Amino acid sequence: MTRQIPNKWKKHLVLVEFGLKKQEDLEKEIHRYPSLHVSTLIQDIEKELKSNPNSGMYIVSSIPSYDYYKLPNFCVSSMEDLEKFKSSLDDHFLDRFSEVWYCKKPFENGHDVITGRISFDNRDWINSIQYSQSVEQVWNCSHREIEKFNKDSNVIYLRASREGWARRYHIDDVRVPSIEDKDKVIEGFRQTAKNIEANKEKIEEFENYLKGIGIQELCLEYMLSQKGFSFIDWDTSNDKKVIDSVFPTKEKSNLLR
Numbered sequence: 001m002t003r004q005i006p007n008k009w010k011k012h013l014v015l016v017e018f019g020l021k022k023q024e025d026l027e028k029e030i031h032r033y034p035s036l037h038v039s040t041l042i043q044d045i046e047k048e049l050k051s052n053p054n055s056g057m058y059i060v061s062s063i064p065s066y067d068y069y070k071l072p073n074f075c076v077s078s079m080e081d082l083e084k085f086k087s088s089l090d091d092h093f094l095d096r097f098s099e100v101w102y103c104k105k106p107f108e109n110g111h112d113v114i115t116g117r118i119s120f121d122n123r124d125w126i127n128s129i130q131y132s133q134s135v136e137q138v139w140n141c142s143h144r145e146i147e148k149f150n151k152d153s154n155v156i157y158l159r160a161s162r163e164g165w166a167r168r169y170h171i172d173d174v175r176v177p178s179i180e181d182k183d184k185v186i187e188g189f190r191q192t193a194k195n196i197e198a199n200k201e202k203i204e205e206f207e208n209y210l211k212g213i214g215i216q217e218l219c220l221e222y223m224l225s226q227k228g229f230s231f232i233d234w235d236t237s238n239d240k241k242v243i244d245s246v247f248p249t250k251e252k253s254n255l256l257r
Helices: 007-017 023-029 035-051 079-088 179-198 200-212 239-246
Strands: 031-034 056-063 073-076 099-106 114-121 133-139 157-162 170-175 217-225 228-235
Touching: 007 023, 007 056, 007 228, 007 239, 023 228, 031 035, 035 056, 035 079, 035 099, 073 079, 099 217, 114 179, 133 179, 157 179, 170 179, 179 200, 179 217, 179 228, 200 217
Parallel strands: none
Antiparallel strands: 031 099, 056 073, 056 099, 114 133, 114 217, 133 157, 157 170, 217 228
């Protein structure tokens, strides 16, 4: 019997459908396990931590069959963190989740990892005076730090916006620990902006599809590391509508993996 495909996996596959990610890269980045095999996931991370310590942060996600938004994540960068994750598992884990995943954010001395998101607002009342594209990004931490960023946050942060494609960005906010870091942060932003611009046609294809089903806003999450630039997730005002439209009830055979 084929295991039901979680909506969260279908959500990632939407990026593949619009050419914003290769399926082989997706499958290399996200390590999927049935929830019954959570102990195997723990053992695999433990082996990596022992063989290659301090090389990155493991994001462990518990995945239900239907939900796909703000799912529980656990950040693991040490054996102590892994033990805390093990302790967090309760008797209802198998009832609530169908799969458990991990992905690794690489950290190496001298190499920053930039995580960010760009939002596109195509609502009809938006005019050229207002900024329809906005970017937020953080350095060497989880993307969740963007969502909870405030004046007391202790992370490197940048926010920028512009009127549309091929326009100049306006840097709205930069938070750095010292003035010496500012040039590095601005240069990192320029690199991500260049990569986003290089994907203009694919993003516009995705936006046009969304407009066709009545959705006018899109947010794309991305990461830039020594391995290169990649889109890692997306959000709209109605993700379920997008998933059901791209992958109707009769699921495509290439999803059954």
